[in-house]
Amino acid sequence: MEVVIAAPDELAGLAADAIEQLLAAKPTAVLGLATGSSPLGIYDELVRRYEAGRLSFAQARGFTLDEYVGLPADHPESYRNVIDREIVSRVDFAPGAVRGPDGLAADVVTSCAEYEAAIVAAGGVDLQILGIGSDGHIGFNEPGSSLASRTRIKTLTEQTRGDNARFFGGDIDLVPRHCLTQGLATIMSARHVVLIATGYAKAEAVHHLVEGSVSAMWPGTVLQHHPHVSVLVDPAAAGRLQLADYFRSTYAAKPEWQGL
Template sequence: MEVIIVERPQDAAPIVADACTSLLSAKPAAVLGLATGSTPLPVYAELVRRHREEGLTFAAARAFLLDEYVGLAADHPERYRAVIERDFTGHVDLDPAAVVGPDGLAEDLAAAGPAYDDAIRAAGGIDLQILGIGVDGHLAFNMPMSSLASRTRLKTLTPRTREDNARFFDGDLDRVPTHCLTQGLGTIMESRHAVVLGFGRAKAQAVRECVEGAISAHWPASVLQLHPHATVVVDAEAASQLAFADYYRTTYAGKPDWQGI
């Protein structure tokens, strides 16, 4: 696991965008894993800028979403498929048909998870997965005590998660879905490169536990310590509890430019 500490959240964007750019240059038909939420927005903005100003193309690429609400209508503005289109994919030349999410409207929700994992495998697997770490160490909707070997599956949203997400539903908790389909930790671990973003002092304990603590379902993101190519990019506040922060800064500063992340 490589840990990169930047001063501000916006400083992470060019680092992660460079990894995406290098991947697409070497493999135009790359498969990207996309997270929604506020954490990756600076990365998406930088990729959009490079597409518009520097000719970065996603025309041959494919993308898979981390999760999706269950039961939201196909045209609902808070469906994650709609959110990622607003935030990123609708601003680049990625074919809308090549952006896939779990089927939150499936008649057989039990089968929808395995079908999604099968679709990822059929596409050749995810080359680069963008992730955001939660304050409790969750990845996607894999909350604390999720199985570290879990696959894409139906999950019940916790009351805290629904309360936090009510702001996207005009503050009406009753309109927030109670279930989602989410990639499991085992599914995420199959990505070739996992890039985890974490910003702000509220994330400091989760970053410390998941990077330097024991591997435990208590802190789901800690499973990435076993990933063969995981990169954690955090700002100074999120890194404030890391015991080896000076080491991470030194090793990254001495890294050859050609090596990338």
């Protein structure tokens, strides 16, 4: 696990560098796309590079992490619509190249199994973008989630619903109680995970993620067992890290050719 502490715009640039290099080497790459506030800077930077002619998503595919259950298909906070608004419609993904869990499926169990199969059929995710919740969740894998879990339905905690109420006009009652999410084992199957977190509200979760014990109570800690994880945090989100100075010195001494 590599930890990089830098300003948010620099972090977004580093993540975009990794994706640009991946697409140059493998134009058919499969990307894992996260919603929420954390990845927005990455998407904006990717759009700038696309508009500058530096990269193309024309042959790439994507899978989103999660989806609310029961939101109408045209709801602006449906994650299918959010990811389309923030990245897919702004670059040259082919129609249908980005897929998400079906929050309106009549048979949730079958739909989740089909989503898992689609990821496998695509060759697996090459690079997964992640954020992390203040309670340590990744995707919508809330505390207590099985470390071996796959795509399934989950009940959101009141903390997560409260955190997400800002997207629903501040009204927690409008935030769905259920979601579909890739499981922790699904996320762990990605070949490279790039997790970005900013702000002091994420500091406790980042501390457990990087320096704590692996535990279902802090689901993101499962990433300690992943062979290629890049944790990108600003100084505020790094505020609880006991090894912050070590991470800074390690990154400062990193060979330029190595990348994330």
